[in-house]
Amino acid sequence: MGGDHAPEEIIAGAVAAVREHGVRLVLVGRAARIRRELDLHGVLGTIPIVHADEALDMGEGALASWRKPRSSIAIACHLIKQGRASALVSAGSTAGVVATSRLRLKGQQGVVRPAIAVALPTRPRPTILLDAGATADVKPEGLVQFAALGTAYAQILLGVDRPTVGLLNIGTEPGKGNKLTKRAHELLATGSHGIEFAGNVEGHDLLGGRVDVIVADGFTGNIALKTVEGTVATAFTEIRDAMTSTPAARMGALLQRRRLQDLRDRLDPDTYGGGVLLGLNGTVVIAHGASRARAVTAACDLAHRLAAGRIVERIREQVAATRTSRFGRWTHGERDGDRPAEKPADRPGERVPEVPSPAADTVPDRKEPPAAP
């Protein structure tokens, strides 16, 4: 139900994911509305539906996760906790999706803070950037964990055994940076945590394909990601203007149209499937709010691949490797993963509201392994 073009484009994308990629999924949202859309696609009855009374509004932030216990995201998380799904996909408000899934799924054992990973369209293979905005303030040890999360993600997405990891910084030498990155560099450079650390990378290396994984705090990573997107959009607008400014240039543009469209697609965030929230007990793929069907299909396919690659288990192993290193004592602040389920008493006046069980008639009781909703 989330996203600027929900539910039409979301459902169209999901249907395509089923048809073209063989993804098994459950649609969570207002059942009547979803049935109408599925009917239009001629697939009513073939894709299971779980009804959710509510949906997060695009403007809603973190508090929505408390206010709306029956939101489609909350119910999708519940399916994951029940083992009836392995991953969820949403194009809803990033803040709302992150807050709800942190609250419902909890951080996985040993993970201090979750991170959003995105795949930048570098060549010959994508570069993973994390954190793209889940955790704005992070400690140096948190960046080391992000390196572990990114390593696990890159192993599955890129199929490389020991992905190289760079630290996003403002100079290549070890002593460069702010307090956070200077210390994080020291920790990563010890090499005793199973991470293939390749040193600092700078802003102009983001699209250079120099490393497989680039690690940053969520503030810096979000600024960097949106700067790439905005700059690509500006460059294409300028080029389009330049190409159609004279008759000769217009003629030239016609001759190149198809090739340039291919290029634009590759640099378009729609085609690389959205961000993935890593570090929780379940995989959460967050598509752009502006996602159309194609982007939703890519996000469903990504969720499917990550679940098939057992991303949660891989992260557990990678994070365990950083914790057994000599820098592995986490003594600072609260952390998501080490706490048991949050007690209502921890937050006076607030309770984690109960999620109602999905109505039995809307989701089939399946014996197969869980699918991505």
Place this chain on the structure above:
Amino acid sequence: MGGDHAPEEIIAGAVAAVREHGVRLVLVGRAARIRRELDLHGVLGTIPIVHADEALDMGEGALASWRKPRSSIAIACHLIKQGRASALVSAGSTAGVVATSRLRLKGQQGVVRPAIAVALPTRPRPTILLDAGATADVKPEGLVQFAALGTAYAQILLGVDRPTVGLLNIGTEPGKGNKLTKRAHELLATGSHGIEFAGNVEGHDLLGGRVDVIVADGFTGNIALKTVEGTVATAFTEIRDAMTSTPAARMGALLQRRRLQDLRDRLDPDTYGGGVLLGLNGTVVIAHGASRARAVTAACDLAHRLAAGRIVERIREQVAATRTSRFGRWTHGERDGDRPAEKPADRPGERVPEVPSPAADTVPDRKEPPAAP
């Protein structure tokens, strides 16, 4: 003497600045080498030279400012202190130039930390981004001062009376961001400091021309700037490849060549003159290390315009306005501007080395107002 193509391209650029823009300047560096270059340009004797024994190496960082009291940068700073110049231009190592000029020129009265401002190639007029890397760790009050520095700079460069200022952040709503930007937003939103605050801007707004000035800490600003540069470079490489991939596309590219070259020039860091270190007792323009003559000319012209616009006085007025507001008490940490000249005793074992006076025969004793070296 600084930069990848020094001194040939530096001197060529300076000569062009004198010829084409009427900038009055002094060349500081190894006199014999400079004379040889000026001779090649046929202008020997028309541009004054001040000899400097040493030059900072490109790899040298902050310590060089202590180790090399007779570097060309240190001597150029000395000319400013003597009132024989108003501004300096260098394509040397940013860390070295920033450290040397902070040490020699000192922060101007009331300025806690200096910032590097760059002009992004937005339309219809540039957007000023600061800090692009002078101060990696900054407090919320420091960001308010950067807004004041940027306001003064934009008044001169853009010729607008009340430039709008945006805070680089990871969401547009006031409550978004990390600890630093949340607090800085609160301070800026009071509106009691003579700054035309326009709220948060995001990474994709950098090239959107939404505001006149964008404020960030030096870490974030540097990442954002280099990300813009790297993305523009990647986009153009991709487009060139796309355009020459088939005979039809090659034909098209020929038809568009001139128009695309114009565009590329506008997005090329070389043409917008480099960064300006604001907040010291004198203006310091830092050109890219890779600067060729054209970039050096642009940097000299920029230094000339800022000196003519009395940037240091403007900053003093703007910063005074932030200090008389109710958030104007600066009680945290050391600050550059409020200290008198740094005492050698403050840093055991280190002394600010004396700069020798320039030899009297190499720089003319002039009665005119000071020029940009």
